[in-house]
Amino acid sequence: MGQCKxxxxxxxFCPGPLMELITYMKQAKVGETLELLSTDQxxxxxxxxxxxxxxHEMISSEKVGEVWHxxxxxxx
Amino acid sequence: xxxxxxxxCVSGTREKLQMxxxxxxxxxxxxxxxxxxxxxxxxxxxxxxxxxDAPSEGExxxxxxxxxxxxxxxxxxQAAELGDAKLLPCSMAMDLLKxxxxxxxxxxxxxxxxxxxLSDAEGGQLLTF
Numbered sequence: 320m321g322q323c324k325x326x327x328x329x330x331x332f333c334p335g336p337l338m339e340l341i342t343y344m345k346q347a348k349v350g351e352t353l354e355l356l357s358t359d360q361x362x363x364x365x366x367x368x369x370x371x372x373x374x375h376e377m378i379s380s381e382k383v384g385e386v387w388h389x390x391x392x393x394x395x
Numbered sequence: 396x397x398x399x400x401x402x403x404c405v406s407g408t409r410e411k412l413q414m415x416x417x418x419x420x421x422x423x424x425x426x427x428x429x430x431x432x433x434x435x436x437x438x439x440x441x442x443x444x445x446x447x448d449a450p451s452e453g454e455x456x457x458x459x460x461x462x463x464x465x466x467x468x469x470x471x472x473q474a475a476e477l478g479d480a481k482l483l484p485c486s487m488a489m490d491l492l493k494x495x496x497x498x499x500x501x502x503x504x505x506x507x508x509x510x511x512x513l514s515d516a517e518g519g520q521l522l523t524f
Contacts, residue, residue: 331463334421338465338473341424345477372425 322351329358329386336362337369340391344375347393352378355389363387398427399519401512407436409449409456409467411524416470418522423478428519431471432512433503434485437524439492440468441484441500468500475502483507 326343328336336357343353355366363380370377370391378390400422404415415431423429433441440449447468451457474480484499486506496506 331465332459334417334470335463335465338420338424338470338477341477342473369421369425 323354323390324351325354325356327356328362329356331357332359333361333365335359337366340366340389341369344391344393349393349395352390352392355387355391357387357389358385359387363389398422400427400429401516401519401521402429402431403521403523404431404433404437405435406452406524407440407449408452409459410452412437412440412449412467413456413459413464413470415522415524416467416474419474419480420470420478423474423480426478429474429478429480430483430512430515430519431474431480432483432485432507434488438484438488441471441482441503442492442494442498443500472500472502483512485509485512 324343326339328339336355336359340355347353357363366389367377367380375394376392378392380387380389402415402419404412419429419431440447447466471482475482481504482502483504484506486508489506
């Protein structure tokens with residue numbers, strides 16, 4: 320473990336954080352974990368929705384201060 | 396189940412191009428089959444070298460310009476690259492603007508007429524901006 324790539328998409332608005340995540344998801348290997356940092360409230364609900372829809376594994380989503388930390392494992 | 400979404404962009408204003416780009420990028424990245432047809436005032440923004448700073452229609456466009464909203468050109472590019480969305484220029488608009496395919500951004504597909512577009516769009520959900 321410990322292999323968690325952090326994607327800093329703070330201070331960008333919808334669908335910026337999602338598109339950032341998708342860019343890195345394309346490059347990641349199956350089983351890898353990515354952590355998305357976002358300050359966009361819309362993305363906080365929209366990104367987990369995308370993860371569910373495309374079939375990746377949602378690990379956690381928590382707000383630390385003003386920043387959402389969304390962790391996802393590439394499942395396919 | 397992948398949906399089929401066809402988007403027509405005719406307005407050259409920031410808000411409409413932005414909304415169309417958001418639909419295109421998110422839908423394509425979610426696995427939907429997306430085709431975007433660009434005509435009239437929308438197409439000129441995709442001539443190579445165009446800055447992509449379309450005029451605002453109202454307050455919201457100005458607000459988007461001042462904040463970290465991803466530029467619509469970037470979103471359309473991501474739709475094509477990440478989600479295989481097709482970006483098609485209207486052949487009539489190209490004739491009137493006197494531009495060739497080579498003069499458009501590289502993500503663009505072949506000049507397309509309305510008959511072809513309507514035929515390809517059959518059965519899909521059509522959104523117009």
